[in-house]
Amino acid sequence: xxxxIRIRLVPKTKGGESITMDLREIRPFYAKRLAPDVNxxxxxxxxxxxxxxxxxxxxxxxxxAFIPRQKIKELFKADLVEQIPSKTKAIAYxxxxxxxxxxxxxxxxxxxxxxxxxxxxxTPPEFYGISFIPxxxxxxxxxxxxxxRSLNGSLCHRNGWTGRNIRVAMADTGFAxxxxxxxxxxxxxxxxxxxxxxxxxxxxxxxxxxxANVLILAPDCxxxxxxxxxxxxxxxxxxxEQNPQILTNSWGWNIDKMSKSQLQNLNPNxxxxxxxxxxxxxxxxDDGIIVLFAAGxxxxxxxxSLPEVISVGGVYVDKDGSLEASSYxxxxxSQLYPGRQVPDxxxxxxxxxxxEPMKGHIMLPVPNGSELEGENMPSTKKNKGWxxxxxxxxxxxxxxxxxxxxxxxxxxxxxxxxxxILGETAxxxxxGKTALDDEATIGPDLATGFGFVDAYEACLAANRMT
Amino acid sequence: MKTKVIPAKLALSIKDENLAEKYAQxxxxxxxxxxxxxxxxxxxxxxxxLFEKVFKSEVETKDDEHKFITLxxxxxxxxxxxxxIYFPTxxxxxx
Numbered sequence: 001x002x003x004x005i006r007i008r009l010v011p012k013t014k015g016g017e018s019i020t021m022d023l024r025e026i027r028p029f030y031a032k033r034l035a036p037d038v039n040x041x042x043x044x045x046x047x048x049x050x051x052x053x054x055x056x057x058x059x060x061x062x063x064x065a066f067i068p069r070q071k072i073k074e075l076f077k078a079d080l081v082e083q084i085p086s087k088t089k090a091i092a093y094x095x096x097x098x099x100x101x102x103x104x105x106x107x108x109x110x111x112x113x114x115x116x117x118x119x120x121x122x123t124p125p126e127f128y129g130i131s132f133i134p135x136x137x138x139x140x141x142x143x144x145x146x147x148x149r150s151l152n153g154s155l156c157h158r159n160g161w162t163g164r165n166i167r168v169a170m171a172d173t174g175f176a177x178x179x180x181x182x183x184x185x186x187x188x189x190x191x192x193x194x195x196x197x198x199x200x201x202x203x204x205x206x207x208x209x210x211x212a213n214v215l216i217l218a219p220d221c222x223x224x225x226x227x228x229x230x231x232x233x234x235x236x237x238x239x240x241e242q243n244p245q246i247l248t249n250s251w252g253w254n255i256d257k258m259s260k261s262q263l264q265n266l267n268p269n270x271x272x273x274x275x276x277x278x279x280x281x282x283x284x285x286d287d288g289i290i291v292l293f294a295a296g297x298x299x300x301x302x303x304x305s306l307p308e309v310i311s312v313g314g315v316y317v318d319k320d321g322s323l324e325a326s327s328y329x330x331x332x333x334s335q336l337y338p339g340r341q342v343p344d345x346x347x348x349x350x351x352x353x354x355x356e357p358m359k360g361h362i363m364l365p366v367p368n369g370s371e372l373e374g375e376n377m378p379s380t381k382k383n384k385g386w387x388x389x390x391x392x393x394x395x396x397x398x399x400x401x402x403x404x405x406x407x408x409x410x411x412x413x414x415x416x417x418x419x420x421i422l423g424e425t426a427x428x429x430x431x432g433k434t435a436l437d438d439e440a441t442i443g444p445d446l447a448t449g450f451g452f453v454d455a456y457e458a459c460l461a462a463n464r465m466t
Numbered sequence: 467m468k469t470k471v472i473p474a475k476l477a478l479s480i481k482d483e484n485l486a487e488k489y490a491q492x493x494x495x496x497x498x499x500x501x502x503x504x505x506x507x508x509x510x511x512x513x514x515x516l517f518e519k520v521f522k523s524e525v526e527t528k529d530d531e532h533k534f535i536t537l538x539x540x541x542x543x544x545x546x547x548x549x550x551i552y553f554p555t556x557x558x559x560x561x
Contacts, residue, residue, distance in 0.1 A: 172559065173559055193502075194501050194502055194509075195473070195501065204559065204561075206559045206561050210561075228557075230554065230556040230557065231473055231475075231509070231554040232554060232555075232557050233475055233477075233506075233509070233554065234473075234475075234501065234502060234509050234554070237502065237504045237506070237509075238502075250559060250560055251557040251558060251559045251560065252557055252558060252560070253555065253557055253558065254558060267533075268533070269531075269532075269533040269534070269552050269553055269555070270552075270555050272477065272549070272550035272551075272552035273475075273552045273554060273555055275477070275549065275550065276475060276477040276506065276507070276549070276550070276552065279477070279506055280506055283481065283505075283506065294560045296558075296560055297560045297561075299558060299560065301558075301560070372561065389561055391560045391561050392560050393559060393560040393561050
């Protein structure tokens with residue numbers, strides 16, 4: 001980075017009026033009088049040289065000065081700070097260049113006070129290169145509207161079940177602002193665990209992208225994105241403080257391959273964490289909150305295996321609408337909780353392949369420069385701000401969205417009732433193998449649980465219970 | 467390395483916000499910074515050497531994960547109803 005900092009020095013006006021006056025008071029004929037005065041500008045140029053400031057006059061009679069960092073404090077009585085552009089923290093995290101600014105106003109040097117009105121360090125502008133419209137890619141993938149239709153959510157919307165007034169919280173890697181969300185007019189709140197200052201920074205793109213799955217199903221819900229700082233108990237506690245009715249989680253630990261006592265011997269620290277997380281989730285369930293967890297993508301995932309949560313697996317939706325167990329999603333018998341099978345039900349997950357591109361995944365909005373930008377897509381500039389991915393990370397927020405619709409049709413549903421209705425109304429999946437080689441068969445099975453969720457049937461069933 | 471500040475959780479075996487608050491004060495007296503207090507316990511942070519001094523157990527760090535390598539000894543001020551003290555483990559996001 002250059003050792004010299006660019007500073008703009010703006011001369012006073014000819015008549016001495018303040019150039020910083022309220023702009024609403026400036027009428028066109030008056031505006032010219034507020035322009036920097038050329039004579040004062042020339043005088044200021046000389047004054048600047050006299051105190052060792054290298055500067056030049058601009059076409060609009062201001063001074064562009066390049067001043068060594070170490071002289072800024074001496075001359076302008078302000079400390080320099082490094083900043084990342086506010087919005088690019090979220091949108092263009094990786095490509096964002098830090099810039100130098102000051103927290104306090106620059107004081108005009110004493111010998112220039114008669115000529116210079118004010119001085120500032122220019123802030124780099126932000127360039128919005130990403131579109132709210134997903135790019136065209138020839139690979140077989142699902143658009144978010146396909147997700148809505150496949151899960152039979154459109155019919156719910158036509159019946160007025162859109163998630164209105166239902167609070168859905170999701171703990172994930174961050175929730176960036178993206179033109180896609182703005183274009184849809186979603187109600188999104190962002191918050192973070194106490195360790196994080198800005199929940200809209202999402203350098204992975206996971207939380208941003210996967211949240212679109214909730215919102216396409218439940219567009220009128222009050223969505224609360226909670227940035228997860230790799231401290232899961234804290235993320236859960238922070239999420240629960242937002243008073244959600246639904247808490248969706250697309251994360252976990254690949255630890256459900258041993259009993260609790262084996263885990264305690266092998267990794268007491270993680271065992272303690274498991275028990276704490278288990279307590280927090282059970283408290284949430286006791287408080288009537290509906291909690292969903294992703295089954296994993298070939299993982300043996302806890303907390304998905306916690307018996308009372310809704311564990312979500314994956315079903316691949318083919319071009320013709322036929323369904324089969326996704327080769328990307330998990331299915332397993334829990335060792336931590338004997339008798340428990342994962343998943344309970346399924347949402348949409350693409351297929352696994354050792355080589356990209358992988359088919360049947362979902363085009364999702366992600367921050368520019370994030371890890372998932374351009375995922376599973378040919379690398380062209382047109383793909384900025386989008387990626388094609390899914391996993392049970394996508395399936396889980398989809399089902400959380402469906403649960404929001406169900407609560408719209410019957411606000412009094414308990415977590416147990418929701419889980420039961422989702423299972424009873426799910427479409428059976430009788431084809432395909434999961435990532436863990438379990439085969440889908442006719443009727444409920446280990447591969448897909450009760451099958452592929454049908455939002456409309458679930459809402460109707462929920463509504464019948466009122 | 468031992469000066470690295472890391473988070474930890476004091477998990478209670480019962481739901482008791484008053485007790486959590488009391489323990490947060492004690493942890494603070496030991497020099498830890500409090501992150502959050504909930505009925506299920508206290509999230510706090512401190513330098514690794516502080517954990518070792520207060521809980522009389524060495525902390526091992528591997529792949530950015532931390533654990534006490536011997537049974538930790540709780541100070542008498544924060545003994546009752548403490549289920550565990552643990553360091554959070556990075557989860558997997560299932561993309």
